[in-house]
Structure formats: structure tokens, C-alpha cells
Amino acid sequence: MTRISLLLILATLASAMYLVGVQYESRRLFTELERAQREARRLHTEFERLEVDKRSQATPARVERVAHEKLQMRQVTPGITVYMGQKEPSEQRP
Amino acid sequence: MSRSIRYTASPLLTSRTPVWRSKLIVFALALGFVGLGARAAYIQVINNNFFQRQGEVRYSRTLELPANRGRILDRNGLILASSVPSPSIWAIPEDADLDDAQRAKLAQLLDMPLAEVNKRLADEDKSFVWLKRHVEPEKAKQIAELGFKGIYQRTEFKRQYPEGEAAAHVVGFTNVEDNGQEGIELLYNSTLLGRAGSRHVIKDRLGQSVEQVGETVDPVAGKDVQLSIDTKVQFFAYQKLRDAVVNNRAQAGSIVVIDANTGEVLALANYPSYNPEKRLNLTGAQLRNRALTDTFEPGSVMKPFTIGLALESGRVKPGTIIDTSPGLVNITGATIRDAHPHGALTVEQVIQVSSNVGTTKIAMQMPASEMWETFSGAGFGQKPQVEFPGVVPGRLRPYKSWRPIEQATASYGYGLSASLFQMVRSYTVFSHDGQIIRATLLKNNEPAVGIPVFSADTAAKVRKMLQMAAGPGGTGPKAQTAGYSVGGKSGTAYKQIGKGYGSDGNRKYRSWFVGMAPIDKPRIIVGVMLDEPTAGKYFGGEVAAPVFSETVQQTLRVMGVQPDISIRPQIVANTVQESF
Numbered sequence: 052m053t054r055i056s057l058l059l060i061l062a063t064l065a066s067a068m069y070l071v072g073v074q075y076e077s078r079r080l081f082t083e084l085e086r087a088q089r090e091a092r093r094l095h096t097e098f099e100r101l102e103v104d105k106r107s108q109a110t111p112a113r114v115e116r117v118a119h120e121k122l123q124m125r126q127v128t129p130g131i132t133v134y135m136g137q138k139e140p141s142e143q144r145p
Numbered sequence: 146m147s148r149s150i151r152y153t154a155s156p157l158l159t160s161r162t163p164v165w166r167s168k169l170i171v172f173a174l175a176l177g178f179v180g181l182g183a184r185a186a187y188i189q190v191i192n193n194n195f196f197q198r199q200g201e202v203r204y205s206r207t208l209e210l211p212a213n214r215g216r217i218l219d220r221n222g223l224i225l226a227s228s229v230p231s232p233s234i235w236a237i238p239e240d241a242d243l244d245d246a247q248r249a250k251l252a253q254l255l256d257m258p259l260a261e262v263n264k265r266l267a268d269e270d271k272s273f274v275w276l277k278r279h280v281e282p283e284k285a286k287q288i289a290e291l292g293f294k295g296i297y298q299r300t301e302f303k304r305q306y307p308e309g310e311a312a313a314h315v316v317g318f319t320n321v322e323d324n325g326q327e328g329i330e331l332l333y334n335s336t337l338l339g340r341a342g343s344r345h346v347i348k349d350r351l352g353q354s355v356e357q358v359g360e361t362v363d364p365v366a367g368k369d370v371q372l373s374i375d376t377k378v379q380f381f382a383y384q385k386l387r388d389a390v391v392n393n394r395a396q397a398g399s400i401v402v403i404d405a406n407t408g409e410v411l412a413l414a415n416y417p418s419y420n421p422e423k424r425l426n427l428t429g430a431q432l433r434n435r436a437l438t439d440t441f442e443p444g445s446v447m448k449p450f451t452i453g454l455a456l457e458s459g460r461v462k463p464g465t466i467i468d469t470s471p472g473l474v475n476i477t478g479a480t481i482r483d484a485h486p487h488g489a490l491t492v493e494q495v496i497q498v499s500s501n502v503g504t505t506k507i508a509m510q511m512p513a514s515e516m517w518e519t520f521s522g523a524g525f526g527q528k529p530q531v532e533f534p535g536v537v538p539g540r541l542r543p544y545k546s547w548r549p550i551e552q553a554t555a556s557y558g559y560g561l562s563a564s565l566f567q568m569v570r571s572y573t574v575f576s577h578d579g580q581i582i583r584a585t586l587l588k589n590n591e592p593a594v595g596i597p598v599f600s601a602d603t604a605a606k607v608r609k610m611l612q613m614a615a616g617p618g619g620t621g622p623k624a625q626t627a628g629y630s631v632g633g634k635s636g637t638a639y640k641q642i643g644k645g646y647g648s649d650g651n652r653k654y655r656s657w658f659v660g661m662a663p664i665d666k667p668r669i670i671v672g673v674m675l676d677e678p679t680a681g682k683y684f685g686g687e688v689a690a691p692v693f694s695e696t697v698q699q700t701l702r703v704m705g706v707q708p709d710i711s712i713r714p715q716i717v718a719n720t721v722q723e724s725f
Contacts, residue, residue: 102224
């Protein structure tokens with residue numbers, strides 16, 4: 052009788068220790084998951100920030116300025132454009 | 146004799162202790178236990194909720210999951226407004242024991258005067274003060290590295306507007322709490338706003354979440370709003386308008402470009418404008434969305450409607466001769482004049498040279514009710530159904546109260562008022578086979594359903610007149626573009642000064658040009674308005690038409706529309722190219 056009791060006490064103790072261990076592990080993993088999710092959110096917002104940054108570097112205002120000043124480009128006019136299409140307007144040829 | 150307790154058998158040691166003393170002890174102990182029991186019952190049964198909650202507060206936290214505000218996009222999906230995270234610095238004044246050097250460092254990083262920082266940290270009763278909201282991420286990082294006690298950060302969201310002042314009036318802006326204040330941001334605030342989610346976690350001693358309790362409420366991100374605006378068109382429309390306002394030393398100006406088939410607004414800009422990200426020292430003049438909220442007497446831009454009605458009702462034909470000599474006409478005692486006497490004109494020429502006398506003579510053949518119905522059908526005096534806050538209906542008085550002189554002036558655009566937006570939309574009558582279509586700021590690729598005002602034939606005839614008006618011999622030849630046929634009507638309206646229109650030499654003008662291109666099958670309608678040009682030129686055909694021309698040229702090119710009139714190719718042959 053005592054032997055069985057002893058065995059059961061040991062088993063209970065072992066299970067309790069195991070439970071503590073598992074609980075600890077689960078909390079540790081949860082913290083890690085949490086951190087990873089936070090990182091994901093941070094990266095996502097960073098991505099959006101960069102996206103907007105990219106946009107503001109490519110606004111028509113800036114493109115126009117760079118094209119004009121740095122690259123010495125000029126505005127396209129119909130005069131220097133060849134229009135290709137199925138319906139070639141007859142008046143286009145001089 | 147009272148009983149006593151015997152502690153020992155030896156009579157020598159016998160003491161006489163009264164029994165009541167031991168009873169008292171037992172009673173006192175029992176009372177203690179009852180007290181404990183009652184307290185336990187109080188904590189665990191009666192006031193259980195309170196203590197449960199107090200316990201939870203100490204280890205569990207509800208975390209808010211912020212929802213992003215939706216973006217505002219242009220018709221091609223380019224960003225017009227988007228939220229980016231931006232750190233804000235706050236402090237607990239009681240905990241922030243900083244010495245002078247630390248405060249100076251903080252003030253320098255926050256770009257704030259030291260006195261301001263001191264003032265904010267002085268109020269020790271408060272447990273929360275903002276030091277500065279929306280700090281640059283770089284600076285925030287440096288502040289975090291300093292590790293000052295009592296100084297904290299939290300991430301908020303800040304709106305960014307890549308297009309800046311070019312699209313400011315359409316897009317609008319939000320306040321520091323991320324609520325829309327103007328424009329689309331205001332109107333679509335509820336769509337753009339997301340719903341924040343939440344979840345419940347247990348935190349450990351170090352403040353790390355260790356376990357989740359209960360369900361997570363996911364955040365619902367705000368929806369994106371896609372506008373009909375084309376960023377490229379918007380930008381250069383704004384650019385050309387800005388240059389024109391500056392060069393003509395005008396008070397202000399507006400420009401509206403709409404797609405003639407779908408009614409979509411491709412560009413809507415005003416000058417002066419503002420940068421939505423830096424709104425310090427904003428004035429009302431910068432903030433006003435003049436194209437939609439300011440109404441004016443349109444002047445000659447109205448004439449095509451009067452002529453259109455006369456054609457539609459069969460009272461005149463394009464070739465009917467109207468005698469406008471001697472350049473003035475008398476209506477019940479008041480004289481209406483032309484800028485120059487023109488003699489006999491055909492109806493087409495009346496529009497071409499913009500004769501007030503000719504228009505009046507045609508208008509006086511028609512009943513006021515018909516004119517009112519046509520104007521009203523073209524949207525005058527009616528609030529345009531467009532998704533925008535603060536849109537105004539303009540003014541068109543009921544025809545029953547029109548005196549003959551008022552009917553006459555209304556025929557050439559005085560005595561009624563409209564916004565530039567209304568004007569441009571009303572011209573869809575001519576571009577869309579006599580039907581007026583609804584203008585929209587949201588992307589919509591389907592051809593609009595129109596409400597007939599004129600027949601398609603009348604619309605085509607008026608278009609031809611508009612083409613003449615914008616051609617040689619007309620009032621707006623500067624509206625011509627290379628490659629695209631245009632048609633349009635210039636207007637130069639006197640501004641009301643007090644009760645009248647000022648006297649000669651002391652007049653203020655408002656110059657308009659509203660037109661369309663290509664004229665046979667219009668794709669776009671462009672309206673330009675400049676307020677009080679003071680650099681010498683003030684005729685709509687001189688001041689507003691060049692802006693129209695440049696805008697039409699570039700917009701049609703961006704839309705990939707083929708030129709419809711012959712152009713002299715300037716393409717250099719291959720052999721020559723090698724010598725470059």
C-alpha cells in the first residue's frame with residue numbers, strides 16, 4: 052500500500068515538474084512569436100513608409116525638374132512624334 | 146464556591162485560576178476565526194469581482210491593435226495620401242529628473258526651444274504630457290538611445306502626401322488625430338478609417354507578453370479610395386495655372402479637367418495652394434477650393450447655351466444674319482454694348498467674336514422660361530452631384546422674377562453665378578451629344594449616362610462655333626494647340642465692386658476659358674479661371690486661353706490621343722541624326 056502511494060506521489064511530482072516545464076516553454080515560445088509578429092508589423096510599416104518615399108521621389112514635379120535640368124530633355128510635341136496605329140490618319144503625311 | 150482549574154496534583158502548587166479566563170481566551174480566538182472567515186467570504190464571495198479585476202490589472206493587459214488608415218490613390222494606383230508610422234515623444238514630468246545639460250540636448254533633438262521643454266516638464270501633477278508629436282524617425286532613435294528617465298515614445302501614424310501642393314485641394318488633409326479635415330480625406334473619412342482590434346495578454350515582470358487570454362479581435366484596415374484624378378495631368382495643370390497666375394499677377398486661379406466621355410475629373414487645381422504636410426500659417430486664401438466653392442458671374446462663357454437654345458428651338462440657323470450695329474442695343478432704358486461694333490454677323494460669328502448685342506437680340510426672341518429651363522438643365526443654380534464637401538450651387542433666379550434687362554444680361558452670363566466646376570460640367574452638353582453628364586471624382590471607367598438638354602445636331606453646331614471662337618478671327622486663338630483641334634469660349638467678366646462693376650480704369654476682371662478637344666469627338670473638357678489679372682492683359686482669350694492650350698496638349702498626349710489635324714513633322718532623318 053505504502054509502495055503504491057510512494058509511486059503515485061513520485062508520478063504526481065514528475066507530472067507537476069513537467070507541467071511547469073511545459074508552461075515555461077510555452078510562455079517562452081509565445082514571447083518569441085510575439086517578438087516576431089512585432090518585427091513583421093514593423094517591417095510592414097517600414098515597407099509602406101518606403102513605398103511612400105519612393106512615390107515622393109517620383110512625383111511628376113520632380114521627374115519634370117530632373118528631366119529638364121539634369122538630362123536636358125524637352126517636352127514631346129506631336130511634331131516630333133510618329134503615330135503608329137491601324138488607322139493611320141490620312142492628313143498626317145504632308 | 147466557584148470552580149477552579151487544577152493544573153497539578155500537588156496541593157503545594159495549586160493556584161486558583163477562575164474558569165472564565167480560559168473561556169475568554171477561547172472566545173477571543175473564536176472571534177478571530179470568525180473575523181477571518183468573514184474577510185475570506187468578503188474577498189472571495191461578496192466582493193469577488195473587484196479583487197479579481199485588481200489582480201488581473203496587475204498582470205494582464207489589453208493591447209490595442211491599430212488599424213491603418215486607407216490610402217488615397219489616383220486613377221493609375223499611384224499614392225496621393227498614405228499613412229506612415231511616426232514616433233511621438235511623451236513624458237511623465239514627475240519621473241523626468243533631467244539636469245540642464247540633458248534638457249538642452251533633448252530640446253535640440255526635438256527642435257524645440259529649451260524654455261518650451263522646461264515648461265512642459267514643469268507640471269509635476271500631470272502623469273502624461275506630449276513633448277512633441279510626429280518626430281522624425283532618425284531623431285526619435287537618438288532620443289531613445291539617450292535613455293532619459295521619464296521620457297517615452299509611442300508610434301502614431303502620420304499622413305504623407307507625395308503630390309504636395311499640386312493635389313492639396315482635392316485630397317485634403319487629416320488632423321493630428323488622423324481624422325479627415327478637408328477634401329476627400331474628410332468626405333471619405335469613415336471609409337478610410339479602419340477599426341482598431343484588440344487582444345488580451347498576460348505580461349510577466351519584464352513586461353513581455355507570455356500568454357494570450359481569450360479571443361483576438363483583428364483590426365480592420367481602412368479601405369483605399371481610388372480617385373479619378375490623374376497625377377500627371379493634375380501636376381501640369383497645376384503647374385501651368387501657377388505660372389499663369391504669377392505672370393499675370395492675378396489674385397488666384399482654378400483649373401478643372403474632366404473626361405468628356407465618363408465625366409471623371411482628371412485634374413482639379415487651385416492656386417494659391419498649400420503643402421498638406423506643412424500647414425503652419427495657412428491662410429483662408431490658400432485653403433479655399435475655389436473651383437468648387439467660389440461662384441462668379443460667368444460672362445461670355447454662357448453665350449453658347451443661349452445660342453444653343455435658339456438653334457434647338459429652330460428660331461435661328463448658324464447662318465442667320467443678326468444685325469449688331471451700331472454695337473449697342475437698348476433694353477427698357479438700359480444699354481448693352483459690345484467691346485467693338487461688329488455690324489451684321491451670322492449666328493456663328495456672334496459666338497466667334499463674342500457679341501453681347503447679337504446674343505441679346507437672339508435671347509430676346511425667346512421666352513424667359515425656356516432660357517431658365519435650359520440653364521437649369523445645364524446645371525446652373527443646382528448643386529453639382531459630386532463627392533466633395535462644400536460644393537456650392539451657384540445662383541440662377543427663377544425666371545418669373547426676371548425683368549427684360551435681366552433676361553438680356555443672363556443671355557451673356559451676368560446676373561447669375563456658377564463655380565468653375567459647374568461651368569466645365571455644363572460644357573459636357575456640347576461634348577456629349579447634347580446630354581449633360583454627371584461629373585465624378587471617383588474612378589469609373591464606364592461611359593456616363595447623360596440627360597438630354599440639346600439634340601446631338603445642335604451640340605455639333607455649337608461645337609463648330611466654339612472651334613471658330615478658338616480659331617483665327619475668334620476671341621481665343623491662343624487656345625490653339627499643335628496637332629489637336631480645339632474649341633472653346635473665352636470670357637472676361639467684370640467683378641462686382643460694391644454694388645456695381647466699377648468704372649472704366651477701375652474695373653476688376655475675372656478671365657475664363659472653357660473648351661474641349663479634339664473638337665469633333667471631344668475627349669476632354671478643360672476650364673481655366675483667373676481672378677483679377679493685373680499685369681496689363683485681362684481678356685480671357687489672352688490670359689486663360691494659353692493655360693487651356695498647354696493643358697490640352699499635354700493631357701491628350703498623356704491619354705495617348707492621336708492628333709486629328711495635320712502637323713508638320715519635325716523628325717530629323719536618319720542620315721542627319723548621325724551628325725549629332
